Amino acid sequence: MQTFVYIVMKNRRITLKDLAKDLNLSASTISRALDNHPAISDATKKKVRQKAEELGFIPNSIASSFRTKKTKSIGIIVPRIDIHFHSLVISGIENYAYKNGYNVTIFQSKDSLKREKEITKILQNRMVDGIIICLSIETEKCDHFKKFNKLGVPMVFYDRVPTDFDANKVVINDFESAFTATEHLIKKGCKRIGHIAGNQKTNIFKARLEGFKAALEKYKLPIDKNLILYTKNLGYEEGVTCAKKYLQLPKLPDGVFCANDYTAVSVIQVFRKQGIKIPHDAAIVGFSNYPISKIIEPNLTTVNDCAFQMGESSAKLLIRHIEDKDDFINSESITIRTELIVRESTK
Amino acid sequence: MQTFVYIVMKNRRITLKDLAKDLNLSASTISRALDNHPAISDATKKKVRQKAEELGFIPNSIASSFRTKKTKSIGIIVPRIDIHFHSLVISGIENYAYKNGYNVTIFQSKDSLKREKEITKILQNRMVDGIIICLSIETEKCDHFKKFNKLGVPMVFYDRVPTDFDANKVVINDFESAFTATEHLIKKGCKRIGHIAGNQKTNIFKARLEGFKAALEKYKLPIDKNLILYTKNLGYEEGVTCAKKYLQLPKLPDGVFCANDYTAVSVIQVFRKQGIKIPHDAAIVGFSNYPISKIIEPNLTTVNDCAFQMGESSAKLLIRHIEDKDDFINSESITIRTELIVRESTK
DNA sequence: AATAGTTATGCAAACGTTTGCATAACTATT
DNA sequence: AATAGTTATGCAAACGTTTGCATAACTATT
Structure with missing residues (x-):
């Protein structure tokens, strides 16, 4: 055998x-x-x-990377990949990086500071040429990123960016976008405008609230504390709760600027169930231009935060810093232009 | 001076x-x-x-990778990162890989065969330890992947998988899921059930149509060609078109099984605008459990395709193949369990 | 006291590329 | 014909780790 x-x-x-x-x-x-x-x-x-x-x-x-000390790869740290905003940003990053011969390695911090710190260690020994980061919600101090400055590894932060140290940043102007969105409601004739605000520990949502207030002030409308409602995560369910709070007021708001689209959608749905006509009785504006804003009825007026462009710009800025070793630029800050997309919820 | x-x-x-x-x-x-x-x-x-x-x-x-020929990194090729299904799969992959000391480098084929081929070249010289792939829509022959077999680099395909060669696969049972979804409509008393089908060049959507037909046959319901509508991409707008076609029929379907949630949502909206009560006059089932299915009114009954689990299983299978050099296993195929989530659109 | 076995460490080569410097073999210039 | 300049190629070292093998210095056994 x-x-x-x-x-x-x-x-x-x-x-x-x-x-x-x-x-x-x-x-x-x-x-x-x-x-x-x-x-x-x-x-x-x-x-x-x-x-x-x-x-x-x-x-x-x-072998080549080993010899030249260049890996042609960039690390990305995002809170979660499956959040639409981040997946768009990543798509923009990948797109620009690919065209320029870089590839991207992705890590999720899951909004945990501990995990974010772990990831910085991994990135350090992986020898990435540069890093793009959206901070975890828990992150207040950014000391764990300082080592990359010492190592000469450029970083670009987007959306949630550090406040405690000088860094490259790509952001939108939340204040201005919120101002414009609110102004739009005012110009449509709204007099009692509410705001559903995000977590005030996050600068972004603080800025949106400030922009909202600034618009009211400019047009000499009163700022009514009862019309400003705070949420933790701007979740759909939280939006429902807020909308119900509005219903209990003696007089409804005739316009609501919501700090994101999910809460805006829930307000639309809760209001409509009560027979409140949108936009006739109350006009609604969201923020972020999520896919649902084009589907909800009536279609939602919202701020396009240009996430894809944010990703592309981040990658562009990063790669420029990787390739031009211009030591005289310490940091750069880029603000992406947003646009208000006017749809039926305010027409 | x-x-x-x-x-x-x-x-x-x-x-x-x-x-x-x-x-x-x-x-x-x-x-x-x-x-x-x-x-x-x-x-x-x-x-x-x-x-x-x-x-x-x-x-x-x-240096370590160079010496040991192990990079502890895996490549992922997806059509697009910003499609919710894929971002969930990637999240599952990253999660499992992270726990096991691997990291993930992401590439978008943008559904272009040309780009997919380019990416395989990049992955080859990047020396990844393994690869997870969802094929581009243009890909019919998979010859460009065969080199990895020769190089001993394991691959796992998910969702859109090759039919022309023996490979590791992670899929759901589309036939069975569609069968169950249709059966559910039948058990709710529907007699004239329609189907909005996806691109029949894609096996997944073919299988969903087959599962739909099989359920009708089992329960001795007629298969009415007028009630089966075909789309190219299962987009929201295409769904609107299909729904309008149903409206023009002498007799409406009393149930529709849609091959994805976007088309299901558009059917709900178009029907409701015509005063058709859902689920009373027509019950609707979608597929994929997109976030919108929980928001649309009435909430949509749909098949949860367990994308995150698909990602985790793909990573698990891949890493097992990377680490156990068991040459006697040529390929494995894993089917992920789906579940029908019953919501108001069929209650 | 001789031998065998154990424990802890070091030597040296290797992985595949890149790059400063040297140089051989030309060509052009006086 | 001598010299200078140009063109095309090779030598050798280096990047930072890992790992098979050798061996020094023990300890245990007879």
Whole structure:
């Protein structure tokens, strides 16, 4: 009796040395030829490229990174990937990075400071060339990011950015966007305007509230504390609770600016169930231009926060800092233009 | 006049050799000590760990990868990151990978075969340990993935998987899920059930249509061709078009099983505008359990496709294949359990 | 006291690329 | 014909880790 064992041979990868031996050239010449180095003759370049193609040579970028100390990869830390805003930002980052020969490694902090700190350690030994970060909600001090300054690894923060140290930032102008959104309600004739606010520990939501107030002040409308409701996470259910609070007031608001679309949608639904006509009795504005804003009836007027562009700009800024080693720029701050998308909920 | 130029010194990274010199030990001992190798005495391990901590030693994982040929990183190719389904899958992958010391590098094929092919080249020279893929819509032949078999780099496909070669797969049972969804409508008393189908070039949507038909057959209901409508991308607008087609029929369907939630939502909205009561006059079932299914009124009955679990299972399967070099398993196929979430649109 | 076994450490090479410097073999200039 | 300049290539070292093998310095056994 005989037993045959077939062993599937894994192909050993072709290296520069293999090509060199095959062509009777040195590895340095091969390396330079493939890199299109001017010192190498065209004839040699052609020969080398042909042979590389023929033998299926694939450069080992780990070896290259090891030698050059450049990994051509950037790390991203987001609270959660499955939040639509972040997935759009990541998409924008990937898109720009891909075009420029970088790739992106993603980490979720899950809004945990502990995990965020762990991730910075991993990124440090992974030797990424740069990092894009949206801070976890728990993060107040950013000391764990300072090591990257020392190591010369550029960082760009977006959306939730540090306040305690000087960093590259890509943000929108929440104050102004909120101002514009509120102004829009005022121009539509609203006099009693409410606001559903986000967590006031987060600067973004603080700025939206401030922008809201500033618009009322500009147009000499009173700021009624009963019309400003606070939430923890701007969740759909919290929006329902807020809307019900409005219903219990002796007089309803005739307009509501919500700090995100989920709460805006819940206000629309709760109000409509009570027979309140939107926008006739109350006009509603959201924030973020979530897909649902185009589906809810009536369609929701909202602020497009241009998440994809935010991602692209972050990647662009980061890669510029990686590649221009201009030590005189300490930090840059970019503000992305937002736009108010007017739909039926305020028409 | 004097000019001072301050140059910010970048800290040179501490290496094993630095530690070795400092402690009068060899680099090999340091390496083994930090790796908790049994041959090293506890006293030495302690000394080494202390010194490593003191000098802020961070292992250079690029050097390590270079030496060991393991990068502890996995590549992911998805059509688009900002599609909620994929962002959930990625979240599941990242979560499992993180717990197991792997990190994930993401690429978007943008549903382009050309870009998918480019990405496989990048992944090849990036030396990832394994790859998770959802095929682009254009991909019919998978030859560009075969090189990874030769290189011994395991792959796992999810959702859109190859049919032309033997591969590890993680999928849901679309046939059965569609069958169950349709059966649910039948048990609720529907007799004239419609289906809004996805692109029939995609196996998933073919299977959903088949499952739909099989359920009707089992319960001896007629399959009415006029009630089966085909779409290209199952987009919201296409759903609106389909719903309007139903309205033009001499007799409306009393139940519709839609191949995704967007089309289901549009049917609900179009029908309601015509005064058709849901679920009383027509019950609606969707597919995928998108966030909107909990918000639309009435809340949508839908199939939870367990995207997060799909991601986790893909990562688990992949990492098992990376770590157990069991050459006798050629491929594995995993089917994730789905569940029908019954909400008001069929109650 | 000689031998065998154990414990803890070091040597040296290797992974595949890149790059400063050297140099051989030309060509152009006087 | 001598010199200077140019072109094309190779040498050798380096990046920071890991690991098979060797071995020094013990301890235990006869």
